Amino acid sequence: xxxxxxxxxxxxxxxxxxxxxxxxxxxxxxxxxxxxxxxxxxxxxxxxxxxxxxxxxxxxxxxxxxxxxxxxxxxxxxxxxxxxxxxxxxxxxxxxxxxxxxxxxxxxxxxxxxxxxxxxxxxxxxxxxxxxxxxxxxxxxxxxxxxxxxxxxxxxxxxxxxxxxxxxxxxxxxxxxxxxxxxxxxxxxxxxxxxxxxxxxxxxxxxxxxxxxxxxxxxxxxxxxxxxxxxxxxxxxxxxxxxxxxxxxxxxxxxxxxxxxxxxx
Numbered sequence: 001x002x003x004x005x006x007x008x009x010x011x012x013x014x015x016x017x018x019x020x021x022x023x024x025x026x027x028x029x030x031x032x033x034x035x036x037x038x039x040x041x042x043x044x045x046x047x048x049x050x051x052x053x054x055x056x057x058x059x060x061x062x063x064x065x066x067x068x069x070x071x072x073x074x075x076x077x078x079x080x081x082x083x084x085x086x087x088x089x090x091x092x093x094x095x096x097x098x099x100x101x102x103x104x105x106x107x108x109x110x111x112x113x114x115x116x117x118x119x120x121x122x123x124x125x126x127x128x129x130x131x132x133x134x135x136x137x138x139x140x141x142x143x144x145x146x147x148x149x150x151x152x153x154x155x156x157x158x159x160x161x162x163x164x165x166x167x168x169x170x171x172x173x174x175x176x177x178x179x180x181x182x183x184x185x186x187x188x189x190x191x192x193x194x195x196x197x198x199x200x201x202x203x204x205x206x207x208x209x210x211x212x213x214x215x216x217x218x219x220x221x222x223x224x225x226x227x228x229x230x231x232x233x234x235x236x237x238x239x240x241x242x243x244x245x246x247x248x249x250x251x252x253x254x255x256x257x258x259x260x261x262x263x264x265x
Contacts, residue, residue, distance in 0.1 A: 016096050023100025024107075031108035040113040040180040047109055048167030048174070051102040055164025057095035061088035062157040095160075102167075116182040117200055119209075137163075185213050 027047075035043040065088035111127060118126040141163070145151040150159030178200055184193035193213070197206040230236045 016093065019093050019096045020100035020103075023097040023102075024104035025100075027101035027104025027106075028108050029104075031105045034105065035109045035112060035183075040109065040116065040183050041174060041177060043105070043109045044113060045171060045174050047102050047105045048170045050098050050105070051167040052164045052171065054095045054098035054102060055161040055168075057091045057098070058161040058164075059157050061092045061095075062154070064088055113180055116180040117178070119201075181210070182213055182217070185210075185217050190214075 027050075031043065031047075034046060038046065064084045111130060114126050114130055115123050143149070144162065145159050150156065150162070178196045179192070181193040181196040181200070184190070184196060190210070194206065194210055197210055198204055201209075230240055
């Protein structure tokens, strides 16, 4: 086997992960436009819808392309598999891209929503629990992919699609949650923001908090918080660089290293 062939095969084997990462980058960078124009709650709904579609598309490839039938395949099954192979591969990669898009959008839109609906004293705790449940989800995903569960040649599509159950349920439950009061303030809808805060806090005494949110938004509107200013201003540059460096360093440890070793073995 030539070195060129090995490199090509390694690239093909890792392409599904590359496409997922590309989708995550697109989802994270476009999330701000979604939650600005569609509201925070509607953006989360669209985000979950993307994952549901991705899960459905992930189920289809192995159902139409039986390239791993047990036993000796018949000439008819071989011919049908070859005819549907390109369609199956296309649906698989589209599913991976949408799944990555949903994951990237979720990391932005969901975090923003949780921060905006949480009381000031609880914001750090709420975001921490959000990250904790992400890690728990990764752990559960690794367990489900074990060979004696869904990590088998004829069940892997279910192992990659079962996560769609949670956003499918969430598409119905999301409408039980109130909209972000900060979004209402940004849209100058004070009455709706007041009602949202009263629902979240279970009390009518929220005028002081609403005034604080309005004051914060007024301050933000007066400042030039462009992406260029984040890197050029000494006020934001070092906190931003510190966060980026810590996030980059985290990729070389913890769950990422475990996932790499698991895949290699």
